[in-house]
Amino acid sequence: MSHTIRLDFYVALAFVALLIVIMLFGPWIVPYDPIAQDLRHPFAPPSAAHWLGSDNLGRDVLSRLMIGTRPALIGVLIAVGMAALVGVPWGLSAGYVGGLTDLVLMRIADAMLVFPGLVLALVLTAIFGPSLRMSMIAIGLVYSPVVARVVRSGVMAVRSRDFVLVTRMYGLSGPYRMWRHVLPNAAAPVIVQLTLLMGLSLLAQVGLGFLGVGLQPPFPSWGSAFAESFPYIIVSPQATFAPGIVVAVTVLALYRIGDELRDRMTGP
Amino acid sequence: MLRLILRRLLLLLPTALFGSVLIFAMVQIIPGGAAETIAGEDASPQTIARIQAQLGLDRPLYEQYLGWLNGILHGDFGRALLDNRQIGQDIADRFPHTLELALSALFVALLVGLPLGTASAIYRRSAVDNTITTLSGLALAIPEFWMAMVSINLFAIKLAWLPATGLEPWSAGWQDHVASMLMPVLTLSSGAAAVVTRFTRSGMIQALDSQYIRTARSLGLAPATIYLKFALKNALVPVVTISGIIAGALLGGAVLVEQVFVIPGLGAMLVTGVLQKDYPTVQSVALVLTIAVIIINMLVDIACGALDPRSRG
Numbered sequence: 001m002s003h004t005i006r007l008d009f010y011v012a013l014a015f016v017a018l019l020i021v022i023m024l025f026g027p028w029i030v031p032y033d034p035i036a037q038d039l040r041h042p043f044a045p046p047s048a049a050h051w052l053g054s055d056n057l058g059r060d061v062l063s064r065l066m067i068g069t070r071p072a073l074i075g076v077l078i079a080v081g082m083a084a085l086v087g088v089p090w091g092l093s094a095g096y097v098g099g100l101t102d103l104v105l106m107r108i109a110d111a112m113l114v115f116p117g118l119v120l121a122l123v124l125t126a127i128f129g130p131s132l133r134m135s136m137i138a139i140g141l142v143y144s145p146v147v148a149r150v151v152r153s154g155v156m157a158v159r160s161r162d163f164v165l166v167t168r169m170y171g172l173s174g175p176y177r178m179w180r181h182v183l184p185n186a187a188a189p190v191i192v193q194l195t196l197l198m199g200l201s202l203l204a205q206v207g208l209g210f211l212g213v214g215l216q217p218p219f220p221s222w223g224s225a226f227a228e229s230f231p232y233i234i235v236s237p238q239a240t241f242a243p244g245i246v247v248a249v250t251v252l253a254l255y256r257i258g259d260e261l262r263d264r265m266t267g268p
Numbered sequence: 269m270l271r272l273i274l275r276r277l278l279l280l281l282p283t284a285l286f287g288s289v290l291i292f293a294m295v296q297i298i299p300g301g302a303a304e305t306i307a308g309e310d311a312s313p314q315t316i317a318r319i320q321a322q323l324g325l326d327r328p329l330y331e332q333y334l335g336w337l338n339g340i341l342h343g344d345f346g347r348a349l350l351d352n353r354q355i356g357q358d359i360a361d362r363f364p365h366t367l368e369l370a371l372s373a374l375f376v377a378l379l380v381g382l383p384l385g386t387a388s389a390i391y392r393r394s395a396v397d398n399t400i401t402t403l404s405g406l407a408l409a410i411p412e413f414w415m416a417m418v419s420i421n422l423f424a425i426k427l428a429w430l431p432a433t434g435l436e437p438w439s440a441g442w443q444d445h446v447a448s449m450l451m452p453v454l455t456l457s458s459g460a461a462a463v464v465t466r467f468t469r470s471g472m473i474q475a476l477d478s479q480y481i482r483t484a485r486s487l488g489l490a491p492a493t494i495y496l497k498f499a500l501k502n503a504l505v506p507v508v509t510i511s512g513i514i515a516g517a518l519l520g521g522a523v524l525v526e527q528v529f530v531i532p533g534l535g536a537m538l539v540t541g542v543l544q545k546d547y548p549t550v551q552s553v554a555l556v557l558t559i560a561v562i563i564i565n566m567l568v569d570i571a572c573g574a575l576d577p578r579s580r581g
Binding site: 237 | 517521
């Protein structure tokens with residue numbers, strides 16, 4: 001049992017590593033130019049020349065997905081980075097200062113958690129205009145209260161432990177002690193949560209991309225791959241399958257890595 | 269219990285007001301704002317100023333906010349920027365579809381998730397448990413709108429069992445209406461059903477491991493009584509709590525599913541508003557969805573109080 005668990009964890013790691021390689025070297029290893037049109041051969045079924053077929057403009061589906069890896073992963077990093085950037089100080093101050101500050105900060109977190117994230121991201125997109133970066137910053141903001149809660153509960157667990165009290169005795173400043181001594185000991189659940197948020201933010205990203213508020217055409221992205229192929233679902237259904245499978249497998253891999261990290265870092 | 273209901277009702281107003289201030293404030297950040305949308309990007313500053321005066325956008329912010337709020341309280345949401353439609357009428361026409369979609373999906377999610385989670389907990393670490401856990405993990409990883417596309421391909425195009433897109437109104441006969449809602453509701457509920465399954469499973473496991481269940485077992489009560497009457501009632505509390513958040517996520521997720529199935533709900537209105545920078549529309553739809561979520565969460569809190577006297581506070 002434990003052996004098979006290990007195996008699928010390593011498969012998940014290998015898949016994410018492959019995505020990173022494609023992200024870094026994609027432009028040099030794609031089989032075709034992802035925006036080159038071949039109007040004589042639209043909707044080609046999968047073949048040796050085009051492994052995943054071609055789309056309505058005769059563009060190679062595989063090449064477009066490969067080039068889309070970069071914005072997809074960068075978008076995930078922006079979202080999770082934003083969530084950490086806002087959520088970590090938020091949870092740290094709530095958990096460490098406590099009292100009324102804690103109460104107010106956590107009420108705000110509760111209120112934000114209830115708000116439908118996709119709607120908030122759409123409103124922010126209306127304000128700042130459709131772009132991948134803005135929509136992912138919006139998604140990161142939506143997730144920041146989740147991070148804040150996890151950080152807070154981690155901080156609460158260690159704040160009155162002896163080693164933290166000793167740092168106070170040494171007269172170290174509050175922010176320094178939080179950053180240097182409290183946070184590292186509360187980090188494990190935060191890292192796990194951030195891994196899980198990577199999967200969630202990818203789902204949100206392709207959703208927004210499908211709605212047309214992500215990366216703008218003709219540049220290929222995983223989200224726009226759905227929007228571009230869906231109108232032709234009767235003629236060429238496999239063009240809608242490919243991006244869905246890629247997204248689902250990526251999210252599964254990220255969840256699997258998050259689960260394994262949780263088991264290893266926080267114990268059963 | 270009555271006190272809880274009264275207190276939650278009293279909290280409703282300030283929460284809804286806070287939401288409205290937040291949404292109003294967010295939309296005010298826009299550089300250029302509504303006037304620039306109407307006039308176009310190349311318009312002269314004079315034109316923009318004239319339109320701003322027409323729309324009342326040159327008034328102080330608090331006056332604009334109070335005017336907006338006052339209008340909404342009288343059922344007047346204002347007019348859309350580009351086609352001058354009555355936003356309030358549009359919302360009244362569309363909101364029932366979105367609400368029906370989201371609430372049906374929540375109902376299906378509970379209907380599927382509660383028994384699956386319970387079975388998973390009772391037959392812990394068996395093949396049943398593993399299958400259910402794997403399936404729910406899969407449901408969490410698949411984008412709902414993509415599942416919608418795949419099911420259109422399968423059930424509408426290949427098998428021709430169900431209509432592909434569009435919404436039949438109730439007036440067209442309930443069979444047609446249900447047939448047109450079936451795929452949207454089922455695909456929207458998949459992720460939520462997985463979440464309900466997981467919360468039910470962990471809640472049930474916690475309940476089944478506790479002392480009072482051991483006592484009930486030692487008294488020789490029938491397993492069905494123990495599971496359904498004693499364990500499930502306690503396991504339900506976290507599930508009911510999370511269903512408030514799920515309802516919010518479903519209202520958001522409905523935006524995507526409506527887009528795939530071409531359902532004329534609030535989602536399509538919101539997306540069009542966002543792409544056309546129609547701020548009054550975006551602002552109003554976001555407010556209606558927020559208030560819906562706040563009301564649902566109030567009902568959830570009351571349900572929790574009914575289930576668990578400790579949470580009445």
